[in-house]
Amino acid sequence: METVSLIKAEYDGASMARAVQAHFDALHLEELFSPGMRVVLKLNLLMRRAPEAATTTHPALIKAIVERIQAFGVTDITLADSPGGPYTKAALEGIYRTCGIEQVARETGAKLNFDLTHVDKTCGGKMVKSFPLIRPVAEADVVVNVAKLKTHCMTLLSGGVKNLFGCIPGLTKPEFHCRFPEPEQFCSMLVDLSQLVSPQVTFVDAVDAMEGDGPSGGSPVHCGVTLCARSVWALDVVHCAILGVEPEQVLTVKEAIRRGLSPAGMEEICLVGEPQALAAMPPFVPPRTKKTDFSSQLPRLLRPAASWAVRRAAARPVIRRSRCVGCGKCAESCPAHTIEVRDKKAYIRYQNCQKCYCCHEMCPVKAIGVSRLFAFKL
Ligand code: SF4
Ligand code: SF4
Known part of the structure; x- marks a missing residue:
């Protein structure tokens, strides 16, 4: 043990x-x-x-x-x-x-x-x-x-x-x-x-x-x-x-x-x-990206498909333009090279986004959130 x-x-x-x-x-x-x-x-x-x-x-x-x-x-x-x-x-x-x-x-x-x-x-x-x-x-x-x-x-x-x-x-x-x-x-x-x-x-x-x-x-x-x-x-x-x-x-x-x-x-x-x-510790507040993932509550055979669907449907990174200072750290870290900075503001082309959240992780001023479009909890 x-x-x-x-x-x-x-x-x-x-x-x-x-x-x-x-x-x-x-x-x-x-x-x-x-x-x-x-x-x-x-x-x-x-x-x-x-x-x-x-x-x-x-x-x-x-x-x-x-x-x-x-x-x-x-x-x-x-x-x-x-x-x-x-x-x-x-x-x-x-x-x-x-x-x-x-x-x-x-x-x-x-x-x-x-x-x-x-x-x-x-x-x-x-x-x-x-x-x-x-x-x-x-x-x-x-x-x-x-x-x-x-x-x-x-x-x-x-x-x-x-x-x-x-x-x-x-x-x-x-x-x-x-x-x-x-x-x-x-x-x-x-x-x-x-x-x-x-x-x-x-x-x-x-x-x-x-x-x-x-x-x-x-x-x-x-x-x-x-x-x-x-x-x-x-x-x-x-x-x-x-x-x-x-x-x-x-x-x-x-x-x-x-x-x-x-x-x-x-x-x-x-x-x-x-x-x-x-x-004595209360459970942590989970990331918003994970509030949508109910796949673990489904029968085992259905979980991969549910997980795949959840991943594509929910929780994408979102730029809060009022906070963005145009530093480019998000673009630098994006594996899909799908972020560009124009006029000191970052923009994401979502068709290539892998939802890895590296941009969210690296933004020094918390200007990238994650969308809660489907953020319901079962
Ligand atoms: S890392 Fe944050 S502040 Fe810098 S360009 Fe990207 S969104 Fe804007
Ligand atoms: S989530 Fe990942 S792939 Fe999508 S824009 Fe951010 S860094 Fe790029």
């Missing part, structure tokens, strides 16, 4: 240090670290947002993890992510500064990644046989996945597995959306990628999580917990319980269960630490 550790925490140094120590003790993480090894912390730095916005991994958790690892004599620790948008030095600098990561590096001596190269890694994936991985992840002895718990317009959950999509460099990510436009395919690809990266441990910041139209357009929701597991798959099953959804509703989890990688439900997980905190 897989063990997941859940510990209450707040964003102050003492509380985070206590929580991280408790996770290390519960999961015997000291076994993973020794002097001379290269360790990378794969963060969630989706975009240039302050920590209070609950979009990125909070620096207090990152700092506590770095200091705990350093206590085992590890000196080569790199903080890395390939955020949304271009993977450039200038973009990384701005994101590190705004997200509070630059300060963590200054206070701990951990390195900020500015190596913009990647390494092609082959794998025996079901959907993909080779992934380009950002270099610090590809070359690390230990990958520590440090995710943020959020809802997600496309995948429903952004937790341990989805966070690893940021191991793919910059604008190669939209190419994967293009190759795998259907959510089932895309999530199966994410499972391939997670098997390849295979982080030795995953921490999750759910002190202030995000509900609603995540992973960037939702609202912060205070859960007051951090989570940790050696199995990224088991951790995402616990995330389903926190969100108040069935594992089968999250396609990455469903696929991982199908492949025999993941526990099938909470009954197959040993939740340690302060599990009573889970019972």
